[in-house]
Amino acid sequence: MKDMLMNIESRYERGLAKLREIDGEAGERVLESLDGIAPDFARYLIEFPFGDIYSRPSLDLKSREIAVVAALTALGNAAPQLKVHIQGAINVGVTRAEVVETIMQMAVYAGFPAALNGLTVAKEVFAQGAKQ
Amino acid sequence: MKDMLMNIESRYERGLAKLREIDGEAGERVLESLDGIAPDFARYLIEFPFGDIYSRPSLDLKSREIAVVAALTALGNAAPQLKVHIQGAINVGVTRAEVVETIMQMAVYAGFPAALNGLTVAKEVFAQGAKQ
Amino acid sequence: MKDMLMNIESRYERGLAKLREIDGEAGERVLESLDGIAPDFARYLIEFPFGDIYSRPSLDLKSREIAVVAALTALGNAAPQLKVHIQGAINVGVTRAEVVETIMQMAVYAGFPAALNGLTVAKEVFAQGAKQ
Amino acid sequence: MKDMLMNIESRYERGLAKLREIDGEAGERVLESLDGIAPDFARYLIEFPFGDIYSRPSLDLKSREIAVVAALTALGNAAPQLKVHIQGAINVGVTRAEVVETIMQMAVYAGFPAALNGLTVAKEVFAQGAKQ
Amino acid sequence: MKDMLMNIESRYERGLAKLREIDGEAGERVLESLDGIAPDFARYLIEFPFGDIYSRPSLDLKSREIAVVAALTALGNAAPQLKVHIQGAINVGVTRAEVVETIMQMAVYAGFPAALNGLTVAKEVFAQGAKQ
Amino acid sequence: MKDMLMNIESRYERGLAKLREIDGEAGERVLESLDGIAPDFARYLIEFPFGDIYSRPSLDLKSREIAVVAALTALGNAAPQLKVHIQGAINVGVTRAEVVETIMQMAVYAGFPAALNGLTVAKEVFAQGAKQ
Numbered sequence: 139m140k141d142m143l144m145n146i147e148s149r150y151e152r153g154l155a156k157l158r159e160i161d162g163e164a165g166e167r168v169l170e171s172l173d174g175i176a177p178d179f180a181r182y183l184i185e186f187p188f189g190d191i192y193s194r195p196s197l198d199l200k201s202r203e204i205a206v207v208a209a210l211t212a213l214g215n216a217a218p219q220l221k222v223h224i225q226g227a228i229n230v231g232v233t234r235a236e237v238v239e240t241i242m243q244m245a246v247y248a249g250f251p252a253a254l255n256g257l258t259v260a261k262e263v264f265a266q267g268a269k270q
Numbered sequence: 271m272k273d274m275l276m277n278i279e280s281r282y283e284r285g286l287a288k289l290r291e292i293d294g295e296a297g298e299r300v301l302e303s304l305d306g307i308a309p310d311f312a313r314y315l316i317e318f319p320f321g322d323i324y325s326r327p328s329l330d331l332k333s334r335e336i337a338v339v340a341a342l343t344a345l346g347n348a349a350p351q352l353k354v355h356i357q358g359a360i361n362v363g364v365t366r367a368e369v370v371e372t373i374m375q376m377a378v379y380a381g382f383p384a385a386l387n388g389l390t391v392a393k394e395v396f397a398q399g400a401k402q
Numbered sequence: 403m404k405d406m407l408m409n410i411e412s413r414y415e416r417g418l419a420k421l422r423e424i425d426g427e428a429g430e431r432v433l434e435s436l437d438g439i440a441p442d443f444a445r446y447l448i449e450f451p452f453g454d455i456y457s458r459p460s461l462d463l464k465s466r467e468i469a470v471v472a473a474l475t476a477l478g479n480a481a482p483q484l485k486v487h488i489q490g491a492i493n494v495g496v497t498r499a500e501v502v503e504t505i506m507q508m509a510v511y512a513g514f515p516a517a518l519n520g521l522t523v524a525k526e527v528f529a530q531g532a533k534q
Numbered sequence: 535m536k537d538m539l540m541n542i543e544s545r546y547e548r549g550l551a552k553l554r555e556i557d558g559e560a561g562e563r564v565l566e567s568l569d570g571i572a573p574d575f576a577r578y579l580i581e582f583p584f585g586d587i588y589s590r591p592s593l594d595l596k597s598r599e600i601a602v603v604a605a606l607t608a609l610g611n612a613a614p615q616l617k618v619h620i621q622g623a624i625n626v627g628v629t630r631a632e633v634v635e636t637i638m639q640m641a642v643y644a645g646f647p648a649a650l651n652g653l654t655v656a657k658e659v660f661a662q663g664a665k666q
Numbered sequence: 667m668k669d670m671l672m673n674i675e676s677r678y679e680r681g682l683a684k685l686r687e688i689d690g691e692a693g694e695r696v697l698e699s700l701d702g703i704a705p706d707f708a709r710y711l712i713e714f715p716f717g718d719i720y721s722r723p724s725l726d727l728k729s730r731e732i733a734v735v736a737a738l739t740a741l742g743n744a745a746p747q748l749k750v751h752i753q754g755a756i757n758v759g760v761t762r763a764e765v766v767e768t769i770m771q772m773a774v775y776a777g778f779p780a781a782l783n784g785l786t787v788a789k790e791v792f793a794q795g796a797k798q
Numbered sequence: 799m800k801d802m803l804m805n806i807e808s809r810y811e812r813g814l815a816k817l818r819e820i821d822g823e824a825g826e827r828v829l830e831s832l833d834g835i836a837p838d839f840a841r842y843l844i845e846f847p848f849g850d851i852y853s854r855p856s857l858d859l860k861s862r863e864i865a866v867v868a869a870l871t872a873l874g875n876a877a878p879q880l881k882v883h884i885q886g887a888i889n890v891g892v893t894r895a896e897v898v899e900t901i902m903q904m905a906v907y908a909g910f911p912a913a914l915n916g917l918t919v920a921k922e923v924f925a926q927g928a929k930q
Contacts, residue, residue, distance in 0.1 A: 168518065175525045176502050178590075179509075179517070186582045187378040187514060194574075197371035204333050205340035205372050209379045212341035212777075214875035215478035216515035218522075219379075238836050239329035240337050245839070246319040247341045247351075249740075249776045250847060251876035253839070254828065258878075261835045300782065307789045308766050310854075311773070311781070318846045319778060326838075344513075346611035347742035348779035350786075370572050377575070380513045381476075382583060383612035385575070386564065390614075393571045432914065439921045440898050442722075443905070443913070450714045451642040451910060458706075461635035465600050469636050472601035473608035473643045479874035480911035482918075483643075503593035504601050510583040511605045511615075608909075610743035634704050641707070644909045645872075646715060647744035649707070650696065654746075657703045715906040725899035732861050733868035733900050737907045740869035747907075767857035768865050774847040775869045775879075 150181070153189025160192065160199065160226040168222065203227035204240050211241050211256035212248035220256060224263045234264060282313070285321025292324065292331065292358045300354065335359035336372050343373050343388035344380035352388065356395045366396060414445070417453025424456065424463065424490045432486065467491035468504050475505050475520035476512035484520060488527045498528060546577070549585025556588065556595065556622040564618065599623035600636050607637050607652035608644035616652060620659045630660060678709070681717025688720065688727065688754040696750065731755035732768050739769050739784035740776035748784060752791045762792060810841070813849025820852065820859065820886040828882065863887035864900050871901050871916035872908035880916060884923045894924060 245253035342352040377385035509517035641649035773781035905913035
């Protein structure tokens, strides 16, 4: 019973800690932006992506963030989230050069416009002094 | 002048070697499928994605394949290529568990249907005896 | 013959009335924006989507607008139209809470970024005093 | 403490009950298809979409299924899930005519090919004797 | 009044003639496939895309079909329609080589998988003896 | 050997000349925007799309630009590139009316929002005095 209780607590707690580890202040701002419109969605965002998925052991955080930067670049319709995750990638140890390579690779799989727009977002993030 | 010549040769040669290293027989079959319809496209496929992009030093092949599996799962409209690259990922050292995690992560960024369809493709590849 | 004539007239007239009922002023602005670039397209927009489709009896307007808000959120590349249709949904009787639920549901089918960006648009519309 | 425990239990239990109510046998088959490849993903699928989202009170199940049929038709890259949810829509009380209208409406928002392909899936589901 | 009547008649008649000119038998089969599921949609398909859009004078049919083959290749989620329109392009005078070039160009704008899948469809159409 | 050397040189040179012919100053600005973030990507952009693809003889530049305007309108997630290519289309002899028709045609294949957003971009380009 104690295990189950810990599980409930840890899902939210673990998610919030993971969100802070990966996305830092940008993650907090996403949560705040949901105040007054969909506060439950902030909770789901903490619990499912961060509490469940990012907390799984079988893939390291660097690889997870490379996967996310790749996908958001390829989809090409989620610039605010790409921005957060380029910073997130750097926060967990992906180098700027690796971010740039990941985005360039998307030219092959989603076309040059997707890659160009991803590089534009990366340039903005880097200009704002993303930690290397 | 010798450098430039080597550069021409190496772009095609380097691409073909890289394609074979990553995609193995499946890559050869893609090239063959272009015979009689667009043979020049087979050459471009060797030269640009494999000769130029995959051959760049700043991101290891494992990370590149994780990025590609993520993007193709998220786009959801390129099952044949996802199949080739799930095998490709395994060929360059990504474990089956890492492939599964990468695809599951896409539920967060592109929705559960995209992830489910990606897992279905992975199941097929694994059933065909993908090297672990 | 009279029937056919009425049909011609009613298609445009019916469409314009339906556009005004659903989209209100925002719909008028879309039509005006086409002046000087593609005035025929304004006519098609009135005739086909509104004169033909929205005027069909078998699905009520509330359900149609829920379907449109869902689709535009999921596609994630049509923010101006999503804005118009969140207001349109409210104009035909969908509550703010139902709009928010519809958008949140898209996290499952198109990913969290699509839902987050949809909620951002909804927040803007609600802040501009959308009728409840 | 009892509340929290009930919450843990009910999330999975509630999700499984909701999945069965909406998707019936087709839902079970989706869960089974994940055996041996990603059993945890089956659990997430029960817990987040069905235990969290579909169980929310502010939007009725008919409207949720109309939203999902609309979105999957518009995205156009998730035919297996569209099939499950056309049946799911009918299971929760959407009529065949309403399903057809919802899909036709997508011609306006995602183009005629998306609507045509959605109608083809609906025809298959109806031919397999979907309950009206 | 006679003009308006002619306009009604000509919209459907003109659309059907244009559909037959462009898509030939494949177009008829699309219409037939809608019998028993959405017959009104067959009428809209004749009236709006073919009666309104394809019948406009300012862009020749060859260019329209090149645009459609490009878009359907890039979207990558409408293989049945791409098949019909590759044949349609050839029916209105686009050469096989021009079809192949149009699809190859999409590698730049939508990625290599989209182009490869488009070439696969073209290969099928050509193998079925598309008129040159 | 001289041929091979000329081939290396001409790929970059030919691409740059083609980029300037099609995209003019806007193309130069795209290249400059890559300074300091991904200069190699500027080179690939010159070499592959412009040096390889646009330089192929089997499809005239007008048709290529119609294909690109169609695809970027349909994808709906690459407004900056659509802007460059609407101007590019005009630079190689496509008329404003043909640009508008190409975009309007996309309402049929990718929906009215995609076409409306494409027309908005065209209006901006035309207002900035695109050469007719």
